[in-house]
Amino acid sequence: MSIRVAGLTKIYGEQKAVDNISFETGPGVLGFLGPNGAGKSTTMKILTCFIPQTSGTAEVCGFNVSTQPLEVKRNIGYLPESNALYTDMYVKESLAFVAGIHQIHEPEKRIADIIEQTGLGPEQHKKISQLSKGYKQRIGLAQAILHDPQVLILDEPTSGLDPNQLIGIRQLILDLGKTKTIILSTHIMQEVEAVCDHVIIINKGKIVTNDTPENLKRKNNVNTLEEMFVKLTYR
Numbered sequence: 001m002s003i004r005v006a007g008l009t010k011i012y013g014e015q016k017a018v019d020n021i022s023f024e025t026g027p028g029v030l031g032f033l034g035p036n037g038a039g040k041s042t043t044m045k046i047l048t049c050f051i052p053q054t055s056g057t058a059e060v061c062g063f064n065v066s067t068q069p070l071e072v073k074r075n076i077g078y079l080p081e082s083n084a085l086y087t088d089m090y091v092k093e094s095l096a097f098v099a100g101i102h103q104i105h106e107p108e109k110r111i112a113d114i115i116e117q118t119g120l121g122p123e124q125h126k127k128i129s130q131l132s133k134g135y136k137q138r139i140g141l142a143q144a145i146l147h148d149p150q151v152l153i154l155d156e157p158t159s160g161l162d163p164n165q166l167i168g169i170r171q172l173i174l175d176l177g178k179t180k181t182i183i184l185s186t187h188i189m190q191e192v193e194a195v196c197d198h199v200i201i202i203n204k205g206k207i208v209t210n211d212t213p214e215n216l217k218r219k220n221n222v223n224t225l226e227e228m229f230v231k232l233t234y235r
């Protein structure tokens with residue numbers, strides 16, 4: 001399994017944001033769902049070594065996030081919810097910058113491949129500040145996959161995109177999920193139906209369910225994932 005989480009807990013001050021969660025996942029797309037404030041981003045930040053957990057363990061590709069953060073970062077690509085970009089950089093310049101950080105061999109070829117894969121071709125000569133929101137998301141994704149990590153953590157990668165952009169990014173996630181382990185946080189249930197093989201729902205810091213979308217609908221006797229989400233997380 002590429003990701004193993006055991007008894008993970010994060011306490012901010014008095015608040016338990018993540019409460020003793022455990023799960024494992026391998027190649028494919030895992031939907032990581034839950035209401036606002038459930039603890040999704042906190043879990044993702046721990047997995048990507050942005051913040052330390054209070055207790056419990058997390059491993060990425062066999063490397064421990066607490067004791068082997070460099071190895072974890074080599075094996076993980078992260079698109080944070082905020083998708084902070086250097087907006088004064090040109091598209092290729094920003095990718096070259098990230099390629100330098102990862103010490104990528106033959107960066108020009110890899111950057112050209114990634115521009116092709118993420119559909120950035122038509123916009124590749126622009127400054128990031130000149131790009132539409134959808135293309136900025138593509139830059140965030142391009143930066144996350146540039147070093148060809150085995151694991152991708154995508155925090156609401158399609159929020160605010162128009163339907164055309166949505167289709168493009170979802171297709172890219174589907175393609176990547178054929179070989180990589182992807183954890184995808186989203187509030188869009190259509191997206192879960194479209195791309196996720198498996199779903200974890202977290203509520204108030206605890207995992208309330210972990211199954212395939214089909215099993216979840218059947219077990220909860222509902223027709224849609226929206227109904228299932230409300231049933232498991234409302235109040």
Ligand SMILES: Nc1ncnc2c1ncn2[C@@H]1O[C@H](COP(=O)(O)OP(=O)(O)OP(=O)(O)O)[C@@H](O)[C@H]1O
Nearest residue numbers: 012013015017034035036037038039040041042043
């Ligand atoms: N740095 C912090 N300091 C204190 N509390 C925090 C901090 N970051 C998050 N929290 C709290 O932890 C809880 C979980 O937040 P988190 O961002 O993980 O939720 P989320 O599931 O990603 O929510 P959303 O869907 O709204 O993005 C929230 O109550 C939040 O206010």
